[in-house]
Amino acid sequence: MAAAGIYTIGGSFWEFGEPDWENTRYFMMFGVAEDHDSNPIKMGLGKLKTKGQAKFVSVNPVRTGYSAIADEWVGIRPGSDGLFVMALIHELLRSGKVDLEFLVRYTNAHWLVRHAPGTAEHGLFVRGDDDQPLAFDRKSGEVVDASRTDIDPAMRGRFTAPVSADNSSGGDAVPAFELLLERYLDSRYSPDTVAPQTGIDAETIRRIAGELAHAAFEQEITLDIPWTDWAGRKHDKMVGRPVSMHAMRGISAHSNGFQTCRAIHILQMLLGSIDCPGGFRYKPPFPRPAPPGPKPAGKADQVSPGKPMAGPPLGFVTAPEDLLVDDDGKALRIDKAYSWDAPIAAHGMMHTVIRNAWAGDPYPIDVLFMFMANMSWNSSMNTTETIDMLTDTDPETGEYKIPKIIYSDAFQSEMVAYADLILPDTTYLERWDCISLLDRPICDADGPADAIRQPVVTPDRDVRPFQEVLIELGVRLGLPAFTKDDGTAKFPGGYPDYLANHERTPGIGPLAGWRGENQDSHGRGAANPNQLERYVENGCFWKDEFTPGQRYYKHANRDYLNHAAEMGWIGSADQIVLQLYSEPMQRFKLAAQGFGAVQPPEHYRDRIAETFDPLPVWYAPFEDSYTDPNAYPIHALTQRPMAIYHSWGSQNTWLRQIHGWNKLYMNRKTAEGHGLTDGDKVRVESPYGSIGAVISLMEGCNTDTVWTWNAIGKKKGAWNLSKDAPESNKGFLLNHLITDLLPPKDGYRFANTDPITGQAAWFDLRVRVIKDDSVELGDGSKSAMPRAPGVEPAKKRSRYGAQFLPEGDWRRKRGGDSS
């Protein structure tokens, strides 16, 4: 999700950007139930619908939550959004409803791409001696530096390309846009072709394309705000194409998510609605170069025992040379991120670690150290086997396959049961925390913000903030980041000390506000020992406002770019060119086709050649090609319940009253087809497992889809709930049915992820649903998980609030000692 955005527009949906709620006239939402931006989205939708001047279309197999209040619900078949979006693109191209000016100014649409099939340069940009991408200028009739502002670039046609830098190839050159025309005007992307695959009839697709075009071009809005573009040209107003889009895990949790998400960004670019009034807007610190510079560290020569790593463990790969693999192409990292399994795994691949550690692939480990992730349950695929792997022993030695597990949790989660050492953490109310710009935006698009949390409750049990534990470990291990030269602690004050005084690069620390000697510089500035006091005085937030002239076109807005560079968000104030055509994808494709120094092992070649495409392609979710669609005809999804946060809402009695157990929701017509009625008990089977569930019928659900609320099902005894709690006796966890590895192909089992980013394909799951009155509901485990040391038996009654009554009020005495 984020990767697709960052490689394409240098920003992303998710909580990295937002629709221009104020000005948009047409808002399309793809696959969002809640999002990280959950409250802002609710506020935005409320504003948008109250104003009543915009249309809100929700593309989602299920009509609940946000989709319930959409003006139009498009109940798409899971995994097919790419086709739907490409059909919209097809229609816009067919009708010439494209913002060419936007494309030539802000994207690489006019850049020349070398057409020299069978050479190492084919499909790469044609570059000049200074490595500058080139374009064909129709004024001078010459091939020139594509970034020049005085040219009239050709958007189609064939030109003879200057011989490539390394003389390897000459050949033709075509503008990237021509390749795009070729690709999407093809009838395989016409509404009529994709209708049966997406479950959306062609008429609807055409109409929506028409509405998009109408909103973008007929309802163009202008704000009378002067601004200066990257080339220093002044404009007296800001023109907006008021079409905005947002997408989330409905797109990214499929194995074709990266390309589908890129397709959506391309649709936005064609409509000219990136960071313009009424369009999608970046939140600072975005946009960043697409992609940003830093590469992931971790090559063999970059890691040596006792020494800090040469750079950050996460980064942005742009060519096979950047991969973290050995000479045989085998992964170097335990999660196989940045290997041929997932070359641009910008987030790492946490969900594969337990499997790899258990298998000793790529290498065995001594200790598995985890924090704040319920990895034996809802955040693992294939939960059943994962639990086996956590407890599996080596027959020879009798040792655990994963010798030692250290885990820090604040509650008695399912994972706690498998830890050799538990580090009981405080809750977020009992410690200092920091929500940093270095991590992700918590602001809106009009200015940066960051925040802290301060302790508001003193712990009543033997717990310790995990950050303190980490810092102390750092000192004990003598890590340079945490120790002075004399080996003593660099941050004796612990985490608060670290927050105020740690600097990533000179002048840049976790918190942007109130830096410098005079505590008055923001973004960049010397560490300020009193920084936290300033935050507390300001309600724990720091927020800054952009000047009106900085608020839009941030990717090409000089005032903004200069400001961003000063703040340290971007290295230089150069224009951020949007990548309609993605050269890094082509580099990997070429490698898979046998070009270049670093090439994938044989069994990777097809998959990389097929999926790494410089222009978005659609391929069926991998499950579909492994699993017989006739045997497993139904897609199975989960949705975030708005009232519960993953697994740990259940330790709160109020929230568990709202979602005490989960049902399997099914379209009424589909159910009738299965001879099922409301409340029936069913067996839900995937090729990888089977669970019991109670079904509930609904109208607003795609007919090929069933779904349930995420992470409601619990293990008996977990979260200190009673053995007979509905969570573990009626509810279920869909993860038992989701495989973490795809079936073997040429003897190798790929992870069940997007082949490009390694994003877990949670939603590729296919199942069949069978009526079974005798099926066992619940987690199936006979024995309840033991209560963790120091955990008290739960209360029989909660009288929380009685303590606020006046002394001597009769109600204080009711209900015995229960609160």
Next chain:
Amino acid sequence: MHPAYSVIFFTTASGAGYGLLIWLALLAAAGNVVPNPVSGIALFVLALGLITAGLLSSTFHLGHPERAWRAMSQWRSSWLSREGVAAVITYGPALLFALGWIVFESTGGIWLYAGLAAGVMALVTVACTGMIYASLRAIPRWTDATVVPVYLAFALATGGALLVAIYSVFTPVPPHGIWPVVVVIIVAWALKLLYWRRIDNAAPVATAESATGLGHIGKVRLFEAPHTGENYIMREMGYRVARKHAVRLRRIALLVGGAVPVIAFAAAALFIGPITLVAALIGLIGVSIGVLTERWLFFAEAEHASMLYYGASDV
């Protein structure tokens, strides 16, 4: 509605007690009783005993029985309050009536007036009980015109059955003392049948569509209840008895509580002599079973409007 046993017992027991009181008043008025301590103690202890037991049991389901006295204060607007007031007032004349009957062995003069007052207050009290239910618009079927008459009729039926049964212990009751009871029993069941007929055919008063106001979009159905668990409203109002079950119970009630007593008492009236007592006792037991079943159904079959928010399609 959840059929709470305390409430069922209260309405039936006190109903019978008040019914008996009314019959005694009528006897006194008709002037053809020979009051004596023995029968008097038996009759009044039973009447006032049932009334008191009922009233007490009705306080069991209160969250704060110790505050029950407060329930008298709102007679201006609340039928429950009025019932309380009437019930308490009834004790006065009833005790006088008993005093005359048992101690002074008289039902004439002031004792008669006390008796009549007691009878009237008993009637009023039972009517109030009926009105508590009949006035609840949230339970449309209870607002049926037959509800109060049914309460009165069954009070008299059970009271009458008691009267005959008790008397038979001492002396065989003459036919003209039994036939009225038979008539009342028939009337009571006739009214009940009418009530059942009417609630079965009544047009719904409110629907899921009117409860949510979403009817203009289409048929409304509950997709998700607010909570996955139960709540107080669902427990109290959500009780539903299966149609088949209800029909069976109605038949039993009618047979055991109607047919059997009618035949038994008729027999008692026709063949005066030793069998009267047995017949009367059979009749009494029958009526009691009948009224308990009828009362249980009265609650169990009633649908509360609030259930429209929890999946009911109409009430």
Next chain:
Amino acid sequence: MTSLPQQTGKPQLGLVIDLDICVGCHACAVNCKEWNTGGHSAPLTDEDPYGADPLGVWFNRIHTYEAGQGVEGRTVHFPRSCLHCEEPACVTVCPTGASYKREADGIVLVNADTCIGCKLCSWACPYGAREYDYTDGVMKKCTLCIDRIENQNIPEEQRVPACVSTCPASARHFGDLGDPNSEVSQLVAARDGYDLMPEMGMKPVNKYLPPRPEPASLASVSETAAPSPATEPGGTGSRFLDWVDRTLSR
């Protein structure tokens, strides 16, 4: 005194709930619980909180309905709390006077010190808005957050019900529905706000705003806007792509 106060012309405080934008997040229900468990009717007891049948007192509950069939239909999130009716049977049936309607502003409350827990008011309320607290043995209900709206110790802007202040979508509004010129009354008028179950005769003060059809501005477009083909098959060299060749400036 449970005979109803003379209300006409007096303020009628209540809520207006916009079903067109409620996303069903339950935030209002939870914040209601949070505030009121420490407020006028404290505590809002939870029985068996971590067991098989947790059962708590809540003043605000979020139902979800589906109206109509298939794509034509609509999913509607439906918050439900006391409607502070003008002629509330829950008040008139109360034998103790514990259930009362305030003369000054029409708010319907329960006096926990005089309630005998007979539950009759809950039988009388067609909306299922009464909440019996088994442990306290008294009836409880939405207080319209009297301890916020009249609270001199909190900032002016916070003197609204907890559910209103917390709703991220601003689907909840609070005000005087007795005054036809109040913002809420205007909103109700403009949006065809309606009463729940008027046939019950309780004259609810709270109003609901119905889901709206899509904005007319765009609905009109929908029919007309299927784009006219500028491009026909014939490859990217085709003259139908002339629009691509127009002069461009960077």
